[in-house]
Amino acid sequence: xxxxxxxxxxxxxxxxxxxxxxxxxxxxxxxxxxxxxxxxxxxxxxxxxxxxxxxxxxxxxxxxxxxxxxxxxxxxxxxxxxxxxxxxxxxxxxxxxxxxxxxxxxxxxxxxxxxxxxxxxxxxxxxxxxxxxxxxxxxxxxxxxxxxxxxxxxxxxxxxxxxxxxxxxxxxxxxxxxxxxxxxxxxxxxxxxxxxxxxxxxxxxxxxxxxxxxxxxxxxxxxxxxxxxxxxxxxxxxxxxxxxxxxxxxxxxxxxxxxxxxxxxxxxxxxxxxxxxxxxxxxxxxxxxxxxxxxxxxxxxxxxxxxxxxxxxxxxxxxxxxxxxxxxxxxxxxxxxxxxxxxxxxxxxxxxxxxxxxxx
Amino acid sequence: xxxxxxxxxxxxxxxxxxxxxxxxxxxxxxxxxxxxxxxxxxxxxxxxxxxxxxxxxxxxxxxxxxxxxxxxxxxxxxxxxxxxxxxxxxxxxxxxxxxxxxxxxxxxxxxxxxxxxxxxxxxxxxxxxxxxxxxxxxxxxxxxxxxxxxxxxxxxxxxxxxxxxxxxxxxxxxxxxxxxxxxxxxxxxxxxxxxxxxxxxxxxxxxxxxxxxxxxxxxxxxxxxxxxxxxxxxxxxxxxxxxxxxxxxxxxxxxxxxxxxxxxxxxxxxxxxxxxxxxxxxxxxxxxxxxxxxxxxxxxxxxxxxxxxxxxxxxxxxxxxxxxxxxxxxxxxxxxxxxxxxxxxxxxxxxxxxxxxxxx
Numbered sequence: 001x002x003x004x005x006x007x008x009x010x011x012x013x014x015x016x017x018x019x020x021x022x023x024x025x026x027x028x029x030x031x032x033x034x035x036x037x038x039x040x041x042x043x044x045x046x047x048x049x050x051x052x053x054x055x056x057x058x059x060x061x062x063x064x065x066x067x068x069x070x071x072x073x074x075x076x077x078x079x080x081x082x083x084x085x086x087x088x089x090x091x092x093x094x095x096x097x098x099x100x101x102x103x104x105x106x107x108x109x110x111x112x113x114x115x116x117x118x119x120x121x122x123x124x125x126x127x128x129x130x131x132x133x134x135x136x137x138x139x140x141x142x143x144x145x146x147x148x149x150x151x152x153x154x155x156x157x158x159x160x161x162x163x164x165x166x167x168x169x170x171x172x173x174x175x176x177x178x179x180x181x182x183x184x185x186x187x188x189x190x191x192x193x194x195x196x197x198x199x200x201x202x203x204x205x206x207x208x209x210x211x212x213x214x215x216x217x218x219x220x221x222x223x224x225x226x227x228x229x230x231x232x233x234x235x236x237x238x239x240x241x242x243x244x245x246x247x248x249x250x251x252x253x254x255x256x257x258x259x260x261x262x263x264x265x266x267x268x269x270x271x272x273x274x275x276x277x278x279x280x281x282x283x284x285x286x287x288x289x290x291x292x293x294x295x296x297x298x299x300x301x302x303x304x305x306x307x308x309x310x311x312x313x314x315x316x317x318x319x320x321x322x323x324x325x326x327x328x329x330x331x332x333x334x335x336x337x338x339x340x341x342x343x344x345x346x347x348x349x350x351x352x353x354x355x356x357x358x359x360x
Numbered sequence: 361x362x363x364x365x366x367x368x369x370x371x372x373x374x375x376x377x378x379x380x381x382x383x384x385x386x387x388x389x390x391x392x393x394x395x396x397x398x399x400x401x402x403x404x405x406x407x408x409x410x411x412x413x414x415x416x417x418x419x420x421x422x423x424x425x426x427x428x429x430x431x432x433x434x435x436x437x438x439x440x441x442x443x444x445x446x447x448x449x450x451x452x453x454x455x456x457x458x459x460x461x462x463x464x465x466x467x468x469x470x471x472x473x474x475x476x477x478x479x480x481x482x483x484x485x486x487x488x489x490x491x492x493x494x495x496x497x498x499x500x501x502x503x504x505x506x507x508x509x510x511x512x513x514x515x516x517x518x519x520x521x522x523x524x525x526x527x528x529x530x531x532x533x534x535x536x537x538x539x540x541x542x543x544x545x546x547x548x549x550x551x552x553x554x555x556x557x558x559x560x561x562x563x564x565x566x567x568x569x570x571x572x573x574x575x576x577x578x579x580x581x582x583x584x585x586x587x588x589x590x591x592x593x594x595x596x597x598x599x600x601x602x603x604x605x606x607x608x609x610x611x612x613x614x615x616x617x618x619x620x621x622x623x624x625x626x627x628x629x630x631x632x633x634x635x636x637x638x639x640x641x642x643x644x645x646x647x648x649x650x651x652x653x654x655x656x657x658x659x660x661x662x663x664x665x666x667x668x669x670x671x672x673x674x675x676x677x678x679x680x681x682x683x684x685x686x687x688x689x690x691x692x693x694x695x696x697x698x699x700x701x702x703x704x705x706x707x708x709x710x711x712x713x714x715x716x717x718x719x720x
Contacts, residue, residue: 032460033460034459034684035442035683036573038572038682038684039680039684040682041681042680042682086716089716090715092713093708096713098393098706098707098708098713099707100392100707103699103705103706103707106702106706107695107699108699213396301400317680319679320402320677321400321401323395323398323400324394335467335696339467343460345463346458346463346466347458348453348456348459353453355450355453356443356446
């Protein structure tokens, strides 16, 4: 199968979800041996999966989460509670199986696929032990600081999106049914807040929070840097690649590519928290149909996340106060989606169970 | 091991959760390679499990949900959208593996244990195929209508609680680590609303909702019947067995026994929705310490559920608009609790991962 090599070609291959499958699925739900839609949002989850996979027997067995990692020029300007070298150290922790996403993904039965989209250190994939999946797709050695000019050239932004698409394509072609998005990159709530401000059309102050836990002074500095970056760069809200190039990040572009791939291949994608949702906003601006294929894994503690999800038109599955990223919230939500699909396929109808329907 | 045979003896065997284990667990959480408490409520879940199981290596692998079934005299007085025979028909559906709880429990890896606490039909456990666990502990052939006098004698109420305890004891002694509560009983939102009104100390109107989906006229009737039952029976809010006997149900007493057993054996119990939470309120009124051992699986759509959970001091894990009962919401939440415990045990410390702690 020839894969598209430009964003334009990817978008040309995306079709809306087939509403007739959703209608057929809703009809089956009315027959399940329970009061009407008594399992609440689980019904909507299973019906959307029917629409996405164009079937009445959706399958989410084979799960994977892609953790996109990248460094950020702005990380050295006091926007994070952690030093920049933590990006690479955490990538090594993923590859050693010791981070939050590893534990949660193991429990969810999801494989973890880590991509170096442009972190500063060079980690040799041949030295990774334990069979972990690690891919090198460096777009650069960290982005430039968005406060002083574009974070990356436009061509690099497009390459980041296409690269994310290509990784997801490999997974879908290998049989993955349900993909989660994840991120690692010290400083990356800053580009994400910049993207959210532009694409969710809301105020910079509402969109910008404390990330990993900065204090009041650092928050003022972070907002000022984003304001300066938006002023200098003037990203065009109608042009997702322009926004990504000017105030984005390599891993955020990769995540946008994952989202587009779900839509292209007809597979559901569970979006994680603030950074992943910034990636989903880039994908939406490139192709509005993409949101048909997305689930919002959880409501992040980062305050702007709610505004991003509103722009995407997605309601989060979980709300557990998470603010880690790495794909943890999305992967945790996979078990809920998979349970909904099993429920849809396995619960008997009133007729099969020989139970009276509502009569009183 | 000799099991207690009275509520008094059960309560005498319950100790508070050991705070020192929770403190030790909180200390470990600070060392995990992530920003402080970045996985939000997952940390509290895992730390509470450490306190409950008195260990830093809690285990929730072996899961079971007990579905307590009973019929209700008041069910023939127009309080439900479904006819009374649906209770027995749904018990048969559980035993055939075809209900919502079966599908969700299979996916969660939880065994389903169904108890006839007093349904009207006699289902012969020897005729149950497929290896499903079915126990007969009939307290009667349905309760009496709470609108006209006590639902059951006080001795029966105590026997229902002790019976629930005994079933849970058998499961815990067989190695179950995490127990879920479930219910089946047409009409049982009515006794549950009555219990909630008395024990959560709030208005009958706030506590009483549409259950499986009754219309406005039926809701007026339901509220009037509960008001009449409370007026005639005058249940004593300081005496849980009096409340259970006068306005309760056999399966609700059984659920109270499950909750007490978790506290007695030092095992976490996940409470399902409105009916299960009424059972938990009975347990709390018998022994306030019991709430240390309980998790609220989800926020039900039944409006009074929020008020019940407030009285218990529990915050629900999930909020997905469920209103089915059967143990579905609690069992769905088990995967979140288990994931939290795996995370707690498996994530490396900063030192193990060689990652810098917060420094900027």
